[in-house]
Each structure stands twice: as structure tokens, then as C-alpha cells.
Amino acid sequence: MVASTKVLPEGAGWAVIGGLGFFFAGFMIVLSFIQQRYTNRSIKDTDEFASASRSVKPGLIAAGICSAWTWSSTLLQSSAVSYKFGITGGYWYAAGATIQILLCSIMACQIKLNAPFCSTFLEVLRVRWGKVLHCVLLFFSLATNLLVSSQLVVGGSAVASTLTGIPIMAAIWLIPLGVSVYVLVGGMRATLLADYTHTVGLLVIIFYFFFKVWVTSPEIGSVEEMVKLLKTSNGIQGNAGGSPLTFRSLEGFIFGLINIIGNLGTVFCDQSYHQRSIASNPATAAKAFLLGGSAWFAIPFLFSMTMGLSARGLLFSGNPLMPALSAADVNAGLAAPAAGVALAGKGGAVAMLIILFLAVTSASSAQQVAVASVLTFDVYKPYIRPNASQREIFIMSHVGVLIWAIVMAVFGTIFYYAGISLGWLYLAQGIIIAPAVMPIFCGLVWKRTNKMACLAGMIVGVVCGIVAWMVTAATLYGEVTVDTTGKDYPTLAGNMVSLGVSSIITVAGSLLWPEIEDHFVLTRSINAPVDVVERMTANSGRSSPGSPSTPSAEKSQYDSEKMAPPTATVPYTLETVDYVKAAGLDADELRRTLRQTSWISVAASLILCVIIPACLASRRIWNATGLAAYIWIGFIWLVWTTFAVGILPIWESRRELGAILRGVGKDLTGKNGKVSHDADSAKS
């Protein structure tokens, strides 16, 4: 990008990337001290470090989902597609990446029902299907984390370096290592609290840019002026009339399809989101995902409409304040920062730098905690030290954070030198990871899923997807290069084939050769506390329908099923459903929630991805009134986001906050405000 975008001194880059990193590390230390002293959750406990003791309320989980799901791409790539395709780009980005979070609520219910004590989703599938499938799924899961983490580092460092001139290598290494410091200090709960503060900061900056662009800026300042500027930029290939003010956009629609497929992979295969369902209070896990998904939509939607359209309008109308943008700059995600600088000078650059830093660090922390859990519970414990002590597990979960921080920096460096941009990674990710989507979803929610169909689906899917990607690039453009493989049709072909082939094999194979045993009976005991396992084992011979320890509805369902003989160490009996009760859950209630959640998430997905786009395309080219309605609905949605992930978490934690304040008050007045962890655990 032209030098005119480097409006901040290099010191500002070091201050934000180094300084804010240390600030958040200090903030974590304070939070962890408060948690240890004034609450009954000890940060020295592994379950607390990895899963926040499975007790977090829906507002805070929703804030955590929003911040884990807000990557550098969420701000940069969404603005780039609004810049390229007009009003349709940001909508497809937002809608095409919201539905996965809504659908995740189904898996959240099922995980609580079928493996209430698990630490990772992969653990459930290992117990269900054994080592071979587990290792293949582990590959897809870590590949997802690698692709997402690399995007965070590549996008964040490109913007920091462009705006401040900080050496890009310094940004690539400092971002993940700085985050690892605060994750190591705080663990999952403190990470969720930092996520909350990051999300609030992010929302404040989106509101700032919204009012700047649509209300106060002398360069734009109103919807009418934006429409006037955008009319100078007609000529988009595949759009009705070449206009950016239309929903009839072929390339926008192609991007929408690629976006839906890629993001199915990045949610379903990434432990970060399953980790939030595991960390959540069992009764409200599904609600947290519905809340988080609905809240997240407005973030890329409104930000990209504001920054992407501004960049296009200002550039094509020849505004002298707007830095020039090459196609490579747009692919690197630099349309939004350029618009920020044009509209608000140094203030805009600082706001862009901070919003990017908040997005990148909170999503990176989610990646590091998630991978640390996978390395601990899916590599170290099953394959390296099966008899590891609690202390060894605790140490490994911390070492895992550091390992992933280094991997992030190494791959950030590799992608930088290979010339691979944020846009390329975003479009290509689904080709590699989408084959695992259907096997993971079915494996977690459908007891008839056939293991061999999943294995075949994943392997055949990824091979066919890569072949389709390469062959399309070679056929259409005559060569296979980074440039041709990043174009629309090759990435579309690869994504569709990867997901389609694997889904067909998984579903058809499972319908033709359905699993007979209900393996969820085995997964319910994963990581169950020793006393619960002993009680269940002692009860294993007792299977009378009137047993007081088993809910009647559970019994009738299990009575009606033909059960195979035991196949694993946990007895295959009616009483295994008691694990669900032992985790403090009511299985009947959870099934009711599951039914409601499934309906809501499927209906919302259809509305977002079919009905609304069809309605929006009914008018060929929009006028200022249509754009005004679109933008202000987005604004109202962002107000809802602020309520759901900004105000609700404070409201639902008011008692805990009160208790903390009372403890601090006691300490300040010379009494002892410390909570005894022993006493509390004994009580519970």
C-alpha cells in the first residue's frame, strides 16, 4: 500500500502491540488474584484453567463466542468484500458466518447430554470410534486452528505494519507471544473476562466509525452522499448494472457460498467453540450460542458496510485523502484501514489499530486455550502419558499454550514469506477442513453414524476437494499458482466438492449401514469424578425400571432400545444415563431445549441465508432510502449486540460482583475478605 497510510509513528505500533499486551497480562494477574481471593474458584485447578469449572453464564459465554469469532478477517475481509462487491459482500460475510454459531447450539446441547464431563469434543469421538478416527479428526482439528491462527497473525501484523511502519516480523512474533502471557496467567475464566472487555472495546470503536461515516464526516456524513460517491464506482463485473448498490451480484453470491462452507469448518472443527459450550453452565449452553450468534452478526455487517463502502466511494470519487489501493492491498485486508485514515486521519488509524489488536488478541487467546486443551486431552493424556497425574495435566495444559503461540508465529512467518494473503487463506480454508464437518456433527449428535463412512468421507472428501481446486485453476487460468488458486471459481469448486463429497459419503453410509450400539452410553462417563464412577459401577447390575436414580423418561427411551452387549470398560446399562444427572443436568429438560434449539437455529439459518437475500434482491438497484433502511437496521442490531454481550454479562453476574466488592471492602477495613476454597468445595 502507498506510504500515505503510514500515518502513525513506529512507536505507536510498539506501544499497542507490546504495551497493550503487557497491560492485558497485568489485567489478567489482577483478575486471577481477585478470583483466587474472593471467589470459590481456584485458578490452580485444571478444570478451572481449561473449562472455567463449567459454570459460566450465557451472557459471558456469548461475549466469549463473539470475541473468539471476531478475527482480523471479520473486520478486514468483510470490508474487502463490501469494497469489491458492494452491499451484498458484507451481508454474505455476516450471514454466512453467523449460521454456524447458531447450529453449534445443537452440538452444545448434545455434548452436555452425551458427555457431560468431557474436556474436548475430540475426546468424545475417540471414546466413540477409537484411535484411527481420532487421529484423523485430530489432524482436521489442528489444521483448522492452524489456518485460523495464521489468519489472525497475518491480518493483524499487516495492518500494524502498514499503519505504523513497525517491522512486520516483530508484529508476527509479538502478537501471539504477548497473548500467551495473559492466557498463561489467567486460564479460561480470565480469558473469557478479557474477551468481554475486548468485545466492549470493539463495539465502542464500531459505533465511533458508524457515526463518523454516516453522520458527522465532512467527506461522507450521510447516506445520500454515500450513494452519490458509490455511483462513481459502477462497473463491478457480475453485479446488476455494475452497481455496488445491488443484491444481484454473482461474485457476491459465490463468495457467500464459499464463506458458508469455510465457516462450517472453522466452527465445527475448532475446539474453541466446543470449549465455550463445555465451559458454560449446562442449563444455558445452547442459549449462549443463540445469543452469541445473533449478537455477532452486527459486528462484520455494520463494520464492513461502514468501512468497505467508504473505501470504495472515496477511492472511486477521487478523494485526495484516500490512499490508493491495489488488488493485492484489498486482498491483504487493507481497504478498511485506508478508509479509517482517510476519514479520521491519525485518530482513525489509532482506532483501526486498537480494534484490530482487540480482535486479534482475543481470538488468539481462544485459539491458544483451545489447542492447549486438545494437546493435553487428545495427545498427551491418551498417547503419551495415559497415567498422568493431575499436576502433569495441569503443566501440560500450560505448556500447550506456549507451544501454540510459537506455532502461530512460525506459520505467520511462513505465510508472509510465501506471499499468502489473508484473503487467500480465508477462501481456501474450507477446502482443507470442510470434509470433517459432517462427520463431527453426526458423530456428536447422531448415534447411528457409521464410523467407516466418516473415515471414508473425510479422506475421499479432502482428496477430491484439492483435485477440484487445482484442476479448476489449471483449466480456467492455465497455471496453478498462489494467484490462480485464490480466485473465485477454483476456491468455489474446491469448497463445494470437499464438503459435498464427504457429507454424501457420511450420511449415505450411515443410513445404509447404521451403527447398532449406542456409543453415547460410553461417552457419558468420560472424565467423570471418581465417586460418580464408583457409584455407577456399583449400580451397574441394577436395572429395574423403577430405579429412583434414573429419570423415568430416560428409562422408557432406553428400555425401548435394543442394546448390544458391553464393549468397553464402562458397563453398558441403563444407569449410565445417571452421569447426566450427576453433572447436575436434567436430561428431559435438556432434550426439550435441544428440540427448541434445533428448530430455532435451522429456521434462523434459512431466514438469514435464503429468505432475506431473496427479498433484498427483489429491487434491482437500491436508492438512498433502501440503503438508509439497511444501515439503520444494522445500527439497531448493534444496539442489541451491546445489550447481549455488553450489559447482560454484568447483570447476570451482579451477585458475584457484589460478593467480590464485599470481600474487597472487608480487606480494606482490616477484616479478612479471603474465601476459603476448601470450605467451599466441602460444602458443594
Ligand SMILES: NC(N)=O
Ligand atoms: N469468524 C469469521 N469468519 O469472521
